Every structure is written in C-alpha cells, then in structure tokens.
Amino acid sequence: MHEMGVVIHLAKxxxxxxxxxxxxxxxxxxxxxxxxxxxVNDLFVDAWNYFRKKHPVLNDxxxxxxxxxxxxxxxxxxxxxxxxxxxxxxxxCGSKETWLIQGNECIIKEIEAETADEELxxxxxxxxxxxxxx
Amino acid sequence: MKIIELKESIxxxxxxxxxxxxxxxxxxxxxxxxxxxxxxxxxxxxxGKTIKDVGDKIKIGIIEADxxxxxxxxxxxxxxxxxxxxxxxxxxHMDAGMTRKALEELNYQNNDLVFLENxxxxxxxxEFDTGAGRNVMILSVPEGDDKPLKYxxxxxxxxxxxxxxxxxxxxxxxxxxxxxQRAKKLNPNIQIFKVSAKTGEGMEEWEKWLSAQVxxxx
Numbered sequence: 245m246h247e248m249g250v251v252i253h254l255a256k257x258x259x260x261x262x263x264x265x266x267x268x269x270x271x272x273x274x275x276x277x278x279x280x281x282x283x284v285n286d287l288f289v290d291a292w293n294y295f296r297k298k299h300p301v302l303n304d305x306x307x308x309x310x311x312x313x314x315x316x317x318x319x320x321x322x323x324x325x326x327x328x329x330x331x332x333x334x335x336x337c338g339s340k341e342t343w344l345i346q347g348n349e350c351i352i353k354e355i356e357a358e359t360a361d362e363e364l365x366x367x368x369x370x371x372x373x374x375x376x377x378x
Numbered sequence: 379m380k381i382i383e384l385k386e387s388i389x390x391x392x393x394x395x396x397x398x399x400x401x402x403x404x405x406x407x408x409x410x411x412x413x414x415x416x417x418x419x420x421x422x423x424x425x426g427k428t429i430k431d432v433g434d435k436i437k438i439g440i441i442e443a444d445x446x447x448x449x450x451x452x453x454x455x456x457x458x459x460x461x462x463x464x465x466x467x468x469x470x471h472m473d474a475g476m477t478r479k480a481l482e483e484l485n486y487q488n489n490d491l492v493f494l495e496n497x498x499x500x501x502x503x504x505e506f507d508t509g510a511g512r513n514v515m516i517l518s519v520p521e522g523d524d525k526p527l528k529y530x531x532x533x534x535x536x537x538x539x540x541x542x543x544x545x546x547x548x549x550x551x552x553x554x555x556x557x558x559q560r561a562k563k564l565n566p567n568i569q570i571f572k573v574s575a576k577t578g579e580g581m582e583e584w585e586k587w588l589s590a591q592v593x594x595x596x
Contacts, residue, residue, distance in 0.1 A: 355384060
C-alpha cells in the first residue's frame, strides 16, 4: 500500500521535471533505495508498471533499483556493522546503544531522458539510432 | 538520450505540495496538527476530550482519515465541531494533496485549529509530510514502552509524544522512564505528555501547550 503512494509521487516529480526541462520521453529511472527503507522492491515495480501507463512521458520508462546497504554504528564499542544481519544489538559487544548510519534512503538517482532539442537533432541526423523511434 | 542526475528525494513532489500548503495555512491563521497513532491507541477519545475541554476557546475542525467508514467523524461531530471524513482509497497514509482536499471540504479558514486524525499506523504516515504545522503522535500504555525501538521514524518526525491510557498502568509493564529515554534518544526535542483522556489526568498540561501553539501560529 505504501509503495503505491510513493510511486504516485515519483511519477508526479518526474512529470514536473519533464515539463521544466522539455523532456519528451524518459527511458529509465534509477532509484537508490536503502536496505531498511521499508520499500518492497517487487511491489514497487508492480505499482510502477501500472502507473507509468497513465503518464505519457513515462510510458516506456524502465525502473532500475539500486540498493544502498544499511550500516549501524555502535556507541558501546564504536564499531560499524551490517544492520540487516544483526539488527539493533551490536554483534561485537552486545550493546543496544546503536544507531543507523545509512540504509533508510529513497532517492531518485538519475534518469535517462530525451529532450525536445534532442529530438530535432535526431531528426536532422538520420544516422542516429534513435531517429527510427520518431 | 542523456543522463540527468537528480539525487532528489523520491517524494519530492509531496514535500513541495506540503510546503505550499503549510504557508497557506499560516496565512489563513489556521494551525493544522497531524495526529498519528496505531489503531486503537485512543486517538478519537483523546480528541473528544480535548474538544470538550478547550472547544469553547479554540475553534476546532477535524479531518478523519480512514481507509473506509465514517464512524469517527460522526462521533466527533456529535461534540459540535465540524468534522469531515477523508477516505484514502485503500492507502495507508495521508499526503499533502489528500489533506488539501479535505481541508477545502472543511472550509478550514473558519477554524483556528484543525486536527488531522491520520490513518491508524505507525509506519507510513511518518513518511509523508501532510503540510501540518505540528506532528503529534499518541502511544498508549497497553502498546508497550518498546515502540520507539520498533518505529523510530515516527518518533523522529513527531514534535510531541502523548502517552495515553495512563490510568491502566497497574495492569501493564510500561516503563515511563525507559520509553522517554528511547524517544528522546531518537528526537531530543520531542515534548512528552502523559495523559488519561478517560480520567482527565494530565490533559491540562497538553491543552496548555496546545493553546500556546495556536496563539503562536496565528
């Protein structure tokens, strides 16, 4: 359920960006998602495949998900350990005084996009592979 | 095709909607409080008691967000406040866009204070900025003092933690100090009130804080 809400906002953000930067088509969207961000990748991709059809610019945009590993810092002994493997309790000293360094992010890293100017260039240059798409 | 680097939050569009809504509310002298809690924590009872106590001094409106049904809105409307029901269409949280729609339906400008009773859930509502001026969460004694460990984001995003149902403390193993420590560790600025909406214990302090916030906002 949560994934759907995030996808709606992702689509809106990209729609707005497309308008601002005169983007005509987005080929792919790369997200950086933390291991403990609470996003379920499979559900997210399903929701994306449904919503992208409602936004012309996003019709063929493939979703790429990169994982940001989660690490926790231990205040007890100062060590850094893998969050998913060990959770809240430090595997080195048993302390519960720990905090997450990274791994709960959810960021749009980059997109592959075609702009209106590019389309013109492609139309002029018949040798371009994208020309066929136009 | 060219690569455009964004490095932007995935919910950036909501963050922007929320920022605009918050400014508008400020200009219209209405404080929106986003109230979050688990199902059954006692949000509606707590709101009911607050309305009874300060409703004659502060003009209060209510938005009840639920996946379905309007039982809560009806219950609160009986207390003489204006209440609208916002349905989230199956979604587990309210975002700024849904909140705006509900506020418009409420004609929020007539109120000094609007409570948004968010969907009962300690996870998703914390992820989405609703445009509220203050975020308040409720944790009830029966839920346990370990909740800050399990739902850290909610405690990080809240300005206030209300511990409710303190009249039941004798039958539950709830350690106030531990809970406070855990919450403060996540969010050193969090304000904590211990109340029972049933007996009225501790409500006065919360209501004092609330009245001060409303004055400050307008």
